[in-house]
Amino acid sequence: MPVLQYKCSHCGKQFEELVKRYDDPVRCPACGQEAGRDWSGEMFSATGRPAKKCSGNCKTCGGCK
Numbered sequence: 001m002p003v004l005q006y007k008c009s010h011c012g013k014q015f016e017e018l019v020k021r022y023d024d025p026v027r028c029p030a031c032g033q034e035a036g037r038d039w040s041g042e043m044f045s046a047t048g049r050p051a052k053k054c055s056g057n058c059k060t061c062g063g064c065k
Helices: none
Strands: 003-007 014-018 034-037
Antiparallel strands (some): 003 014
């Protein structure tokens, strides 16, 4: 289960959430509106090293190298 970054478009709050799947809907803890993924920040591979060309979408990824 990944921990992903989210940002609420309604109130602007940025937060992290533990989800079962990367495309599960997540509600903002501050206002309760549905939040979208926030792609800012550094991405890491399964090995713990920073990924060089990571989009954050593991479904279309060719693997972390």
